[in-house]
Amino acid sequence: MKNIILEKIINNKLKTNLNIQDYIPNGLQIEGKKHIKNIILGVSACQQLLNIAIKLKADAIIVHHGYFWNNESPVIKGFKKKRIYTLLRKNINLYSWHLPLDINEKIGNNIYLAQILDIKIQGKINPFIFYGYLKNKISIKKFLLKIKNKLNRIPLHFGKNAPKKIYKIAWCSGAGQKFLEKVLYFNVDVFLTGEISEMNLHIANENKIHFISAGHHATEKGGVIMLGKWLKKKLKLKTHFIDIYNPI
Structure with a gap:
């Protein structure tokens, strides 16, 4: 070739x-x-x-x-x-x-995350943020364990008073933490990305949404x-x- x-x-x-x-x-x-x-x-x-x-x-x-x-x-x-x-x-x-x-809908980081985490893709919030649903509602603890097993790292998680059972997921590989505020308007249970910034903890807790940082490299x-x-x-x-x- x-x-x-x-x-x-x-x-x-x-x-x-x-x-x-x-x-x-x-x-x-x-x-x-x-x-x-x-x-x-x-x-x-x-x-x-x-x-x-x-x-x-x-x-x-x-x-x-x-x-x-x-x-x-x-x-x-x-x-x-x-x-x-x-x-x-x-x-x-x-x-x-x-x-x-990142953004390709056939081969890419976000498609891969959907496949290994069993998320059925429904669409995009913007060109970089995908959203979809799990097959069934599961506990946030089970979802975090799945991330740990599939990505071989312990994710960083915040979500004070967020729902214990989750179903609707939004995600963006890499440095997607800047999109957290945008995701708030789409009624998701979880926002998953690679990196985290200081303000993400407060925004997630105040809006009762789970924020998961699973690593830039890993995602x-x-x-x-x-x-x-x-x-x-x-x-x-x-x-x-x-x-x-x-x-x-």
């Missing part, structure tokens, strides 16, 4: 051309060898992932969090130089898809996992997801 062709195929699958303002360039960020057979996937393109990709003789790396963010310095030195030098020296392609892997593994499985099945490429521990 040619590297440029692979980029076009994934762009088409994830509908990257949607008019959504992103913080990072999507697609092929650093060009490597032209032909790709072996792909390593991960959440973030950290040095540890690059080193593993070299050991596994990868032709390409696909991540959710790549390089060249809008709010970072354009200067390439220190750890940035080391990362880019590693890729160029070994002629490895680096691909990154950020918001397209954004699913997109690249699903993409890797799709590439293996559809294009017969060798894919391997590497889960580098990150409690954040």
Whole structure:
């Protein structure tokens, strides 16, 4: 598979051309060898992932969090130089898809969360927030235990005086805590996201809604996992997801 062709195929699958303002360039960020057979996937393109990709003789790396963010310095030195030098020296392609892997309705972080937590998707509150229903009302304790088991981490939970039984869920992978106030108007029992801010505790308690922070990394593994499985099945490429521990 040619590297440029692979980029076009994934762009088409994830509908990257949607008019959504992103913080990072999507697609092929650093060009490597032209032909790709072996792909390593991960959440973030950290040095540890690059080193593993070299050991596994990868032709390409696909991540959710790549390089060249809008709010970072354009200067390439220190750890940035080391990362880019590693890729160029070994002629490895680096691909990154950020918001397209959050908002896509077939392959993505939010779709993955719905699947592993048994939530039936009903729609979206905005392009980034999904909502849906559990099969049956369950206790918040059971839901938290399911999150712990499926994402392999203990979620942070607040919800003073919120209902003990839950049914309607809204969720947004990653740094979705800024959407809590918007979710309040949609009569949900739970809002699940990756990160948390100081004010979220008070807003959740005062509005009797369960707020769950399950980790930015943990809630954004699913997109690249699903993409890797799709590439293996559809294009017969060798894919391997590497889960580098990150409690954040």
